[in-house]
Amino acid sequence: METEINKKTPLYDEHIKLGAKIVPFAGFLMPLYYKSIIEEHLNVRNNSGLFDISHMGEIIIKGKDAGAFVDYVFTADVSKIEPDEIIYSLILNEKGGIIDDVTVFKFSENEFMAVVNAANTQKDFSWLHYQQSEFQKKGYDVDVSDVSEKIGLISVQGPKSRDIIYPLVDEVIKIGRCGFFDLKYKPKPVTELKHFEFSCVLFKDINVEALISRSGYTGEFGFEIFAPAKETKILWDYLLKHGYLSNLIPVGLGARDTLRFEAALPLYGHELDETINPYDAGLEKYLSGTKDFIGKAALKNVKSKEKRLIFFKLSGKQIPRHAQRILDENLKPIGCIASGTYSPSNKFPIGSAYISDTNVNPSSLKNFFIDIRGNFEKAEVVNPPFHKKGKST
Amino acid sequence: MEFPKNLKYNTEHIWVKVNRDNALIGVTDYAQDQLGDIIYVDLPEPGYELEQNESFGTIESAKSVSELYAPVSGHVVRVNESLKDEPELVNEEPYDAGWLLEIKLTNENDLNDLMDNLDYEEYLESNG
Numbered sequence: 074m075e076t077e078i079n080k081k082t083p084l085y086d087e088h089i090k091l092g093a094k095i096v097p098f099a100g101f102l103m104p105l106y107y108k109s110i111i112e113e114h115l116n117v118r119n120n121s122g123l124f125d126i127s128h129m130g131e132i133i134i135k136g137k138d139a140g141a142f143v144d145y146v147f148t149a150d151v152s153k154i155e156p157d158e159i160i161y162s163l164i165l166n167e168k169g170g171i172i173d174d175v176t177v178f179k180f181s182e183n184e185f186m187a188v189v190n191a192a193n194t195q196k197d198f199s200w201l202h203y204q205q206s207e208f209q210k211k212g213y214d215v216d217v218s219d220v221s222e223k224i225g226l227i228s229v230q231g232p233k234s235r236d237i238i239y240p241l242v243d244e245v246i247k248i249g250r251c252g253f254f255d256l257k258y259k260p261k262p263v264t265e266l267k268h269f270e271f272s273c274v275l276f277k278d279i280n281v282e283a284l285i286s287r288s289g290y291t292g293e294f295g296f297e298i299f300a301p302a303k304e305t306k307i308l309w310d311y312l313l314k315h316g317y318l319s320n321l322i323p324v325g326l327g328a329r330d331t332l333r334f335e336a337a338l339p340l341y342g343h344e345l346d347e348t349i350n351p352y353d354a355g356l357e358k359y360l361s362g363t364k365d366f367i368g369k370a371a372l373k374n375v376k377s378k379e380k381r382l383i384f385f386k387l388s389g390k391q392i393p394r395h396a397q398r399i400l401d402e403n404l405k406p407i408g409c410i411a412s413g414t415y416s417p418s419n420k421f422p423i424g425s426a427y428i429s430d431t432n433v434n435p436s437s438l439k440n441f442f443i444d445i446r447g448n449f450e451k452a453e454v455v456n457p458p459f460h461k462k463g464k465s466t
Numbered sequence: 467m468e469f470p471k472n473l474k475y476n477t478e479h480i481w482v483k484v485n486r487d488n489a490l491i492g493v494t495d496y497a498q499d500q501l502g503d504i505i506y507v508d509l510p511e512p513g514y515e516l517e518q519n520e521s522f523g524t525i526e527s528a529k530s531v532s533e534l535y536a537p538v539s540g541h542v543v544r545v546n547e548s549l550k551d552e553p554e555l556v557n558e559e560p561y562d563a564g565w566l567l568e569i570k571l572t573n574e575n576d577l578n579d580l581m582d583n584l585d586y587e588e589y590l591e592s593n594g
Contacts, residue, residue, distance in 0.1 A: 094502065110528040111503045327502070327529050390506040390550075392526055415505045415528050422505075446524070446531075448508075 082127035083225045083305040091323055099191035101128040103326050110327035114417040117291055117332055118460070120320035121231030123312055124329060126290075126297070127305060130194030131224050132201060135184040136215035138208065143177060143185050146204050148351065148368070150361045151177050151185065156258050159269040159286055163351055163359055164197060165368025169375065170347035171354065173197050174339060176288065178271060181257035190341045194221055204367070224253060225305025229312065230295030230332070232462075233319035238285070238296055239264060241315060242274035245282060252282040253301050279304075279311045290329065292336025292462055334414050334423065337384060337457030343395060343412040344382060344425060353380040353427065380427040382411065383435045384457040386419070387443065389450045393424040398444040399452075407433050410443065418460045424452070467495045469587055470561055474580035476519075477589065478535035481561065482580060484571070491537065492565040493525065493556060496590055501527040504556045507549045509566055514542040516569055518576050523566075525556070538576035540569030 079102045088095060093104035104125065106113060116122055134143055140152035149162035156179045164172040173193040178186040189197045198219040205217045229238060244262050245251065251260065251273035260272040263285055271286035281304045289295035300308050312321065330340070339345050344354055351357050352375055360372070387393065393413030398406045413424035424443070428435050435454065442449040473481040479497035483490040498504065506526040516522050516536040523534045546565050548555060556564035571577075581589060 094500075105529060106502055109503050331528065390553075391508065392505060392528075392531070394531070417528075 080128075082125055083302050084125040084127060084309050087306060087309055088125065088323075093323075093325060096326070098326055099128055101191060103128060104323070106325040106327045107323050110325070110331060111417045113322065113324040113328040114331050116320065116322050117231045117293060117324055117328065118418060119232070120322075121229060121233045121237060121295075122291075122324035122328070123309070123316070123321050124228040124230065124324050125226075125309070126228050126329075127225045127302070128191035129226055130189040130191060130197065130219065130221040131226075131299070132187045132189060132194075132198055133184065133218050133220050134187065134201070134215065136213075137183060138213040138215045139183050139185055141213065142205070142208055142215040144361075144364050145208075145366055146201060147175070147177060147187075148360045148366050149177075150364065151179070152182075154179050156181050156256075157261060157270055157272065159271060159288060161269075161359060163356060164200065165351070165366070165372075166347060167367060167371060169350045169368040169371035171341075171345045171349055171351065172200060172347060174341060174345055174356075176269075178286070180255060184255060184257075186254070188226075193341060194219065220253070223302050225300050225302045225308070227298045227300065227305065227309060227312070228289055228295060229298070229321070230289045230291040230293050230324075231319070231321075232294055233321075234293075234295045235264075237312065237315055237319040237321055240318060241277055241311070242285075243277055245273040245275050251284050252304075253299070254284050276308060276311060279307050281308050281311075283308065290338055291332035292338065292458060292460055293332070294462065328417075331414050331417055334412055334425075335416055335418055335458060335460035337425075337459065340412060349380065349427070350375055352378050353382065355382050379431065380408070380429050381435050382425060382427055383438070384425050384455050384459070385423070385441075385452040386416075386455050386459075387422040387424070387450050387452050390422065391445045391448060391450055392422045393443045393445060393450070393452075399426045399428065400442040400444060400449065401430075401433065401438075402440040402442075404442065404449065405430075407441070416459055423455070423459050467499065468561075469494065469496075469583040471583050473561070474537070474577060474582065475586035475589075476535065476537035476580055478537075480535060480537045482537045482577070483561075484577065488543065488568055488570055489538065489540065490565045491567045491569060493534070493560055494586070495560050498557045498560045498564070501525065501530065501532065503528045504553045507553050507556065507566065509545050509549070510542055512542050512545060515572075516540045516542060516567075518573070518579070534566070537580055538569070539572045541572060542567055542569050544568035
């Protein structure tokens with residue numbers, strides 16, 4: 074991803090104070106880890122972790138015809154969800170290639186928010202803005218705005234997350250504004266939120282009002298908290314100060330990646346890009362059958378999958394990396410690695426790959442190899458995910 | 467961060483500890499800190515001929531893989547077998563249990579190309 078500037082999130086100085094190793098990611102200077110990727114990973118699986126994900130983009134779509142607009146630009150049935158629910162969706166181009174994968178929040182019949190990958194914020198906004206102009210030309214009322222810089226996003230993930238969130242928040246029962254956002258309904262108590270629902274809370278002592286959702290990117294129980302950018306630092310410090318409630322430690326992007334991959338959640342730029350369609354990626358369940366959307370017509374011509382995504386583990390210790398080759402038992406190249414990493418929970422290397430040779434049936438693929446810098450490492454197909462969440466849901 | 471006095475260092479963050487004709491080789495505290503959690507170390511077998519400044523293996527952390535560059539030429543006599551199961555020893559004790567190879571020096575003059583601990587620290591300050 075070519076990005077010239079290294080932007081900072083509102084929490085950059087906190088990461089430095091905590092001794093984080095900082096790396097450029099999607100145009101931002103982000104913490105890769107504070108102490109150790111493995112330690113941070115396992116702490117999220119066993120206790121809880123605090124993530125700065127303020128680099129992610131937020132795009133607000135509002136207007137009388139916002140419902141019709143979101144149904145056209147997103148593949149899932151977005152307008153039909155309740156106004157305190159979230160839905161996962163794809164944005165496709167006209168050819169059916171994946172522009173981005175996003176979550177969409179419904180604030181009211183007239184207002185939605187898409188949370189998008191940091192690396193794609195600009196691209197998504199330009200695309201949605203263009204679609205907005207096309208809609209406006211036809212007389213529709215819709216307005217798309219990029220509010221990413223006004224919002225700080227903090228994620229608390231792990232089975233013990235509720236032990237820190239519940240005691241620190243007061244319910245907000247008024248109808249109307251929630252920090253930065255405009256909600257047109259009475260928010261639910263945070264303790265009653267189910268997965269992919271959101272509400273509004275007031276953090277005690279610091280008096281910060283924030284949108285809170287039961288969501289995440291780790292395969293664990295957890296919350297994502299959208300606060301005004303200026304108040305993000307106070308909230309971060311407040312949560313860290315009360316870290317003892319849930320053994321909460323700060324977690325960097327390194328563990329965010331190993332956690333999401335063990336849960337087999339796709340990452341844009343690895344499992345997804347504009348050359349991959351939703352069928353290739355196994356995401357066809359996020360395509361609505363009942364409405365039209367951009368890319369739908371092109372997908373009708375996709376007869377069989379051109380590529381197939383598989384997940385695998387290695388018996389050796391070397392870690393597969395993005396774009397390395399997959400070889401069959403006769404060492405003939407049949408595909409390419411999408412993601413590869415070390416699984417801290419399983420203590421072996423794992424990966425995903427696109428098999429592009431249509432003569433190969435992934436389910437009958439037995440012996441195959443990964444070309445890791447000239448070493449042919451033996452791999453075995455695995456049914457994802459690599460990690461299943463415990464009793465907490 | 468520590469850089470022991472009795473070691474020699476190259477610019478690729480490898481240390482050498484000379485003991486008569488033989489030498490131990492490992493990565494510095496700085497290198498392990500930069501790499502983060504080490505998951506795998508790919509090393510040559512005994513008998514391999516190390517050539518000064520040439521790559522002799524790779525070291526892999528959760529996030530990246532780096533080449534290891536030989537500080538001196540030599541003949542590998544022993545490989546740290548513990549690293550196969552406990553690569554984290556490189557993080558925990560980079561100068562001790564986390565050593566990589568023992569070699570027999572083939573050209574003692576190679577040692578003159580290396581830095582002492584003070585030069586290495588200065589090098590890190592100006593390049594780190």
